[in-house]
Amino acid sequence: MRKPQPPTHMKMNFRTPANSRWLLVVYWVVCSTRAVTAQCPAGSIINTGGTITNGQTACITTAFSGSIQLNNGATMVVINGGDYTGNLSTNQGSAIQIEAGGRFAPSTANSFSASLTNSGMVVINNISISNGAAITNSGSFTWAGNWNQNSALTVSNTACGTMTFDQGTNMGNNAVILNSGILNFAQGLNTNSGTTINNRGRLTVAGDMNSSGLIYNQHIAVFRGGNNNINSGDSIINLGEMTFSNSVNSSPGMRNEGLFTVGGTFTINSNRFLLNNSNAQLRVNGLNNNAQVQGNGSLYVSGGITNNNSISGYGGGAQQLTVNQSISGTTSNLNVNGGLVAGDTVTYTPTMDNPDACTVLPVKLSSLQAVYQHNQVQLNWTAYAQSNVRSFTIEYSQNAQSFTAAGELMATGDNNQATPYGYTHSPAVTGTVFYRIRETAIDGKVYYSNMVVVKTGNALLATTxxxxxxxxxxxxxxxxxxxxxxxxxxxxxxxxxxxxxxxxxxxxxxxxxxxxxxxxxxxxxxxxxxxxxxxxxxxxxxx
CATH class of the missing domain: 2.60.40.2550 (Immunoglobulin-like)
Known part of the structure; x- marks a missing residue:
């Protein structure tokens, strides 16, 4: 007798090539969705338009074009894979963070007054800047439209960032640009008195330059326009290499401690041009001097010199000004050296050069904001992912180099919270004051926030x-x-x-x-x- 056989069941083969691919797709979608959601702060409102109120966070994880209103105390985060292109309205005290892999390109952003911190990609087309705005870029940032700047603004482009202004740019209202990375002006640049550009990276202006503000160059600055006017107002200070491809007309006092090159004629109309160390060189194609050129560096003129005022050294010996040709007119303490070598941006090494280096912070901070009123400076920032942070030290400086501690706050948040911090400081100094946050980790490592500039002293309170x-x-x-x-x-x-x-x-x-x-x-x-x-x-x- 044959032994009974077990019942026969139909066996489905799910592991066909097509089904295997489908299972992988499903698995990838599930895992990807979990991974994306996990990157949003706990309790976030995900991919949803409307009004975000104090303490709430809007998180963008995919392409999203809905309208969003950020009230005071609200936060918006665009994570890896997120792409925001909607209409955005912001109130002072709100914060926006673009993470690596995220994209932020609002179709409109009128009266923008939020702090914006970018580690991904930002493209701004139509925007007007209002009180409270602060921008820190460590990724790619493009101002594709005109910069409508209605109030004071500090823009920080870190050593890890690339920032481009596609249109002609006008800086006013005491605006400040702090650049440690790559900063490009694709067209012309106009700056009003009271504005500041502090460059520790590479600055390039492709169009004409018309400056009345302060330009403080600590690394490399290149101006390629055909018309360059440095008007009465603030000044230019060069510690690194500053190159003008064509002629320059200048009126304010200027100080050079590096290599200052003019490819055309350099016309100095008033005040003084100082060469303040023995390594400093002014190299020009032609010189039309109607003011004072003085210092203990060197002057190299490949063409003619018209000296209608004075060219001199600070004194004898090492304090003489070295020149490559004889100069008529009023001169003193000159060392004429026909063998003087013209400075070259390839071989010249500026001794006062102060470039910044790209360091990616392990802890995320929003842009530091600062408002001066009633003799006090109100500082605000938001911290993310703080489980390894011990404290935040508020520091201030009058020269953006030597900082003094103003106070300290202990970290109170964790990895899943966006925690706002605030500090009020009454500076004992007046004038221009620089602020930054020194962040100290539990392991003792120290990191710094962006730097903001505050004009202290008297203030015009109401509309003039x-x-x-x-x-x-x-x-x-x-x-x-x-x-x-x-x-x-x-x-x-x-x-x-x-x-x-x-x-x-x-x-x-x-x-x-x-x-x-x-x-x-x-x-x-x-x-x-x-x-x-x-x-x-x-x-x-x-x-």
């Missing part, structure tokens, strides 16, 4: 009023001061020529200054500059 406009013979300039101090008023024509200047001591509160006898001025456009302490505002006038 100038009337009538258009004007005929007289102007009334009304402004409100935070405290008593000196007020300076200057009227310029469309060509930048100073027409009238007034100065008087103002009282705390509302002040009105009259400017009269203007009937003889030609019809046209004029610019009125109002300055109180470190704060400057401009009004466009018509006659």
């Amino acid at each position: 009023e100038v009337f009538p406009n258009p004007f005929a013979e007289n102007l009334q300039i009304s402004m409100q001061l935070e405290k008593a101090g000196m007020i300076q008023i200057a009227l310029y024509d469309a060509g930048g020529r100073l027409i009238r200047k007034l100065q008087q001591h103002g009282l705390a509160g509302r002040n009105t200054i009259a400017m009269s006898s203007l009937r003889a001025l030609l019809p046209g456009t004029y610019l009125l500059q109002i300055k109180a302490g470190e704060h400057t505002t401009f009004e466009k006038l018509i006659k």
Whole structure:
């Protein structure tokens, strides 16, 4: 007798090539979804439009174009794989963080007043900047549209970042750009008095340069435009290598402690050009000097020299100014050396060069924000992933190099929280003050936030009023001061020529200054500059 056989069951073969591929796809989708969701802070509102309120976080994990409103205290995070392209509205005190692999390209961002920290990719087309905005870039950041800057703003491009301005750029309202990475202006650059560019990376301006602000170059700056005007206002300080491909006209005081090269004629109209160490060199194709050139470095002129004022060293011996040719006119303490070698950006090594290096922080911080009011500086920032952080030390400086501790806060968050921090400082100094956060990890390692710049001292508190406009013979300039101090008023024509200047001591509160006898001025456009302490505002006038 045959032994009974067990019942026969149909066996499905799920491991066909097609089914195997399908299972892998399902597994990948599940795992990928879990991985993406895990990167969002706990309790996040994921890929959803609407209003995000204080304490809430919007997290973008994929392509999303919905409209989002960020209120004070709200946070937006775009993680790896996220791509935000919607309409964005922000209130002061909100924060945006773009992680590596994330993309942030809002279609509009009117009255942008959030802090933005980027480690991924940012493309800004249409934006207007308002009070409270602060930007720190450690990834790729492109200003594709015009920069409509309505208030003071600090932009920090770290040593790991690349930032590009595609359109012609106008800096005003005491704006500050701190660059330690690669900073490109694809067209022209105009800067107003009171603005600052502090460069520790590589700065390139492809178009014309028209500067009245401070340019502090500590590494490499290249200007390729055909028209370069350095107007009366602040100054230029060069510690590294600064190269102009074509001619330059300058009026303010300038200090060079590195290599300053002009491919065309360098016209110095007023003030002084100083070469402040023995390694410093001014190398130009031609020199038209109407001011003072002085120092203990070297002057190399490949073409002709017109000396209408004075060219001199600081003294004898090592304090002489070395030149490659004889110079007529008023001179003193010169060492004429026909064998002087022209400085070259390939072989020249500036002794005062101060470049920054790219260091990726293991702990994430939003951009540091700072607001000065009533003699106090309010500092705010947000920290993420803090389980290995011990403390945050608030530091300040007057020269962006030597810092002093203002106070310390202990870290209170963990890996799954976005924790806001705030600190109020009453600086004992006035003028320009630099702030940063020193972050100390549990293992003792130290990291630094972006640097922000605050103009302390007197402040123009309310909107300045100038009337009538258009004007005929007289102007009334009304402004409100935070405290008593000196007020300076200057009227310029469309060509930048100073027409009238007034100065008087103002009282705390509302002040009105009259400017009269203007009937003889030609019809046209004029610019009125109002300055109180470190704060400057401009009004466009018509006659």
